[in-house]
Amino acid sequence: EAQVTQNPRYLITVxxxxxxxxxxxxxxxxxxxxxxxxxxxxxxxIYYSMNVEVTDKGxxxxxxxxxxxxxxxxxxxxESPSPNQTSLYFCASSGLAGATGYxxxxxxxxxxxxx
Amino acid sequence: AQKVTxxxxxxxxxxxxDVTLDxxxxxxxxxxxxxxxxxxxxxxLVFLIRRNSFDEQNEISGRYSWNFQKSTSSFNFTIxxxxxxxxAVYFCALSDFxxxxxxxxxxxxxxxxxx
Numbered sequence: 547e548a549q550v551t552q553n554p555r556y557l558i559t560v561x562x563x564x565x566x567x568x569x570x571x572x573x574x575x576x577x578x579x580x581x582x583x584x585x586x587x588x589x590x591x592i593y594y595s596m597n598v599e600v601t602d603k604g605x606x607x608x609x610x611x612x613x614x615x616x617x618x619x620x621x622x623x624x625e626s627p628s629p630n631q632t633s634l635y636f637c638a639s640s641g642l643a644g645a646t647g648y649x650x651x652x653x654x655x656x657x658x659x660x661x
Numbered sequence: 662a663q664k665v666t667x668x669x670x671x672x673x674x675x676x677x678x679d680v681t682l683d684x685x686x687x688x689x690x691x692x693x694x695x696x697x698x699x700x701x702x703x704x705x706l707v708f709l710i711r712r713n714s715f716d717e718q719n720e721i722s723g724r725y726s727w728n729f730q731k732s733t734s735s736f737n738f739t740i741x742x743x744x745x746x747x748x749a750v751y752f753c754a755l756s757d758f759x760x761x762x763x764x765x766x767x768x769x770x771x772x773x774x775x776x
Contacts, residue, residue: 579764588667588752588768589706596762604763636706642762649696650764652706 548573552637552653559627560661567622567656569637576642578620579604579650580612582633589636595620596642627660634658663688665755667767674743675775682738682770684753690714693757695729695736700750700769709751712736743774 550571559565571578579594581604591604595614609631611623620639624631634657638650664687674680686695697709710720712729720727724741740747753767 577762581766586670586768589754589766591764591766594762594764602761605765634704638706649708649711651708655704 548651550637550639550651550653552635552656554656555654556657558659558661561628562626565624565627565658567624567635567637567658569620569622569653570618571620571637571639571651572618573639573651574617575639575651576617577648577650578614578637578639580610580620580622581636581638582606582631583636583655584633592622592635624658627658629660632658632660663755663757663763663765665753665765665767667751667753667770669770670768671771671773673773673775676745677742679739679741680743680772680774682740682751682753682772684736684738684767686734686736686753686755688755688757690757693755696754696756697727697736697738698752698754698766700752702748706752709738740772743772745774745776748772748774 553568576597580592581589583589590606592610593612595601598617601612634655636655637653640648640650666685693714695712699707717729726739728737750769750771752769755765
């Protein structure tokens with residue numbers, strides 16, 4: 547089954563404790579991306595990657611890191627989480643058609659709470 | 662700069678009414694893609710439709726239809742004879758060839774269909 551998986555689905559942590567949210571896709575997609583969803587703000591792109599070892603900032607990259615060492619995996623790293631990073635996070639993947647003309651497939655989401 | 666505006670934060674309709682969700686976008690590029698996604702109460706994000714900037718044909722899929730007008734930079738979504746199962750948050754999104762591979766989402770419109 548074609549899918550994007552994220553782990554963990556729920557996470558409660560404390561300020562400053564490093565954490566990683568994993569994302570994996572089995573569709574051989576080149577493009578992967580992370581978003582955060584906050585009430586009233588919609589989905590905002592954090593980072594994206596066009597292929598292995600190629601990443602770039604979205605609109606809200608501060609406080610986050612990513613890596614793309616393998617095509618299927620795109621982990622999101624919060625080195626020193628703060629309460630303002632409490633949010634619902636989605637990973638997504640798609641093929642590359644020209645720019646990004648393919649629709650994205652989304653993971654189930656990770657609800658992160660930082661206290 | 663790219664921007665997607667969904668001015669309707671929340672809409673409530675009674676079952677079987679028609680409803681239109683508005684989406685207005687901004688981009689300097691002449692080549693771009695527009696998307697609609699649905700997020701039902703269960704939380705997953707589901708792709709509904711993609712349209713490229715060279716294709717202004719309206720599209721109908723069952724009870725759903727989309728009206729793309731470049732002259733007004735709008736890509737509106739109409740649900741005919743709404744049903745309770747249509748209750749969800751709907752997002753409009755844009756990607757273009759502006760030199761980045763970003764996706765820009767609107768803030769979403771929450772549709773409540775009352776029985």
